[in-house]
Amino acid sequence: MNLMGLQDGQYRPLSPEQIETVHEASLKILEKTGITYEQGLEDTVQLLEDNGAAIDRDKKNIKFSKDMIAEQVARAPEKVVLCGQNPKNDLHLTENRVHLGTGGAAIKILDPKTGKVRSTTLKDLYDVSRLVDQLDNIHFLVRPCIATDIDKADYDINMFYACLAASSKHVMAGVNDEQGLHNVIEMASMIAGGPDKLAEKPFISVITSFAISPLKLCTQSTHIMQEANRNRIPVALSSAPMAGSTSPLTMAGTLAQLHAEQLAGITICQLTRPGAPLLYGGIPGMANLKTMGYSGGAVECGMMNASIHQLSNHIKVPNYNSAGLSDSKVPDAQAGYEKAFTVLLASMGGANYIHHSAGMLESMLTIAHEQFVIDDEIIGNACKVLKGIDIDAEHLALEVIDSVGPGGNFMTSPHTMAHMRKEYYNGNGVTDRKSREKWEQDGSLDIRQRALAMAKKLLAGPKPSHIPEEIDKEIKEKFNILL
Template sequence: MLNEAQLSDRPGRRSRRGRSQSTRSKAPGQNLHLRVPYITRRIPTYDLLNDEALERIEATAERILAEIGIELREDAEAMRLYREAGARVTDVSKDVWNLKFEPGMVREILKTAPARFTQHARNPANNVEIGGDATVFAPSYGSPFVMDLDAGRRYGTIGDFENLVKLAQSSPWLHHSGGTICEPTDVPVNKRHLDMVYAHMRYSDRPFLGSITAPERAADSIEMCRILFGSDFVDRNCVIMGNFNTTSPLVLDGVTTAGIRTYAEAGQGSIHLPFLLGGAVSPLTMAGSVAQCLAKSMASCALTQLVRPGAPAVLAGFLSSMSLRTGSPTFGTPEPALGSLVMGQLARRLKLPLRCAGNFSTSKLPDGQAMQQSMMSMMSAIQGGANFILHSAGFLDGLLSMSYEKFVMDCDMAGALHAYMGGIAVTDDTLGFEALAQNGPGEHLFGTDHTLRHYQTAYWDSALNDDQPFETWDEQGGVDYARRANARWKEILNAYEAPPMDEGTDLALRDFVARKKASMEDAWY
């Protein structure tokens, strides 16, 4: 199976220009684009293809579903649901079925899925909206390794996992705690989901993703939410989501479908992501990959509506190119970026929220390659209208490694994107005629009323960039971007304070985790 392997609200560093905080009401990196629970898009999406091209892609997706079909493995209940909805089911072998869907059938099933929904956080101020003009940034997901400039690359631990949750919670530019930010390999495979979900609940007060690696682990994640939010609240609201990577090409395995059913039965959200590697498990050409992605994600999303109509489902696409010389996946390349733009158009036509792209890179260091590739990929999600952007911070080494330095570098970029997506307001005030008129031609504008009114909020202010003259930068040690990021994540962790949690709730969560762990032997694979 191919799978994809957020300090306070004042995250700024001390000014290098000698300006004390007493003379400046905001810290660098925050500016007064105030922290928001999610971004409300104020710029248009970019529509790459015309209607005729989109219709051809949709028709090909329907052909895939009708003529090739989806292979379903080892989930008789899912097979029954699809068959009763009208799918043509053919036995392939024991507990393996081929599902074919008449054109339009899956789209009809998906009409009950919400175009936009709320995922609730334990702090209601941090609830996020997913869909429509809302965009949510979440950290990267799934890396077995972590790295930093001090200790290098190593297997992730539960300590690393907790650190990364704290970094995400501390960033004003992320909105979501994410899920498996790294694999805590020092905890048994069958028990680590308990520690990961608890870490999200204890060290963050933002929404988060639950476990998907087995249906019983999905159930544990939801049960912990019932302790945190209350059972009645969970039954009426989305408080957790599962990020499901489906097997490519065109396979739904039983572990995945049982997990999808578990989340849907509880009325919780799920993300449906075919991981497509062009030339390996999808056509090399991007139009073909997009058609396959649409077909597969639609079929997977449809299962949620067969289980519980109205359950939140997120259409998703992870489109990747590959080096045909080596067979290695490549990330942050232009062709998948174009594919993400098209996925945005298709999701809007289907009236489903979209997850795609993120800060992707195959670089092994937090360097120029890392940020160039990340920007290529991330901007495709922004321009394409993605609603939930996983992998917004930390992605390095082709997703094999979560980098502490890259994490804060990406958060800084996410801050810039908040300003970018805010667009340009055109009013009598913002047109600034009075700024020019107050002193007239030939006079600077530093002391004008307009400048004094806007200087704290006009521009995004980076927490990491060094914009000083070369000589000043050199005299201060010539510290490069990666080393500034290294110092930055340490400052953030040193200043971190956990959001308050009711002691009784915390005790109940820890008791649940302890009892579940005691009920099973350790399993390391």
């Protein structure tokens, strides 16, 4: 059942007037308060000044006029196509088309053999990328964990290599520095058949956390973002304030500040290269005020992530955001309901590229094989909701009702045969709907055990590399590939 890229917009936390109010508030922030920047961004600041921004170099402050923002934001493409190495995995991001996939940079995994938590390795990244490749409802692969067992110098190239070898879905990740970015682009160009072909069908993209909330440009990530713009590689403009610590405690204030950060980031990209493909990357989050940690599983994260899509849609830029996190440490009932709430809300809000949606536990710190399988099922259910209910002659089935007649049954009707595999979401196999008797006969397995068994089976299958053999050889000659 293909449930990718469905249009929606059933959940609208903000009214049209409220969207306008927040948008105006964001423009006011950029005009009155402005943003600040770290050392080393002189060229970027000069670029902004040359195009109308008011700069106070002593105070390190940049202010933007409404007109400047409007002019630059209008240049950002309304539609961004993020490709897979296999074209069936291409994502057409625009309007309210919904896609969900993995995300994060977890450092821990619940070991699939022992169940105990341990550090993630490059092999783990490869394994979970293979799972993602085979789980149909996960639409893209943002590297969900980092390899804690390799040197920083080898890090960027190996992250992307492991993902591209294991999966033909779109691959997105952050990079540590510009050198890392150049290496990754070079490797992807080798696979694509040259930089032009890569730009034409970008099967990789880069997360650039250009903003340190509140309202501060990070030098390293801004440089990476602009360099990706120049190389025609799509970027996701990640900024992720936490309500109560790095943005106002209130949801409205958090949305206004975050939208302002995004408008500034989009402006920088469009000045760097007009028409640069990018995703609005506002990720509204919440601080746990008892610890100042991240409350990923809060239902308000779902509400705010639906709202932020409304704001990106207002300026006609496709968006990247977050849902499907849980603060639980294991795949339990809490993980299930927290994930289901936020995934459903963000999906029903029409968000275009929802990451963090599969595999994560303990907010963004831990992954588990079984969680990818369970979350694939949660995403499938959420996307099914987007499909809605077809009302037409065929689906109303008046003729069938008439021919079966009062008191009959529909079990063997050709109409049932024709629709039974399409009308309902049939699941990936992890959900238990057996009788208790049958369930006991099969070993009384709970969801975690069933999901783990499915993951094991998926990983036991063949391991085709998605990188052609010849090119793989060249890549290994050129770069220090550790997989």
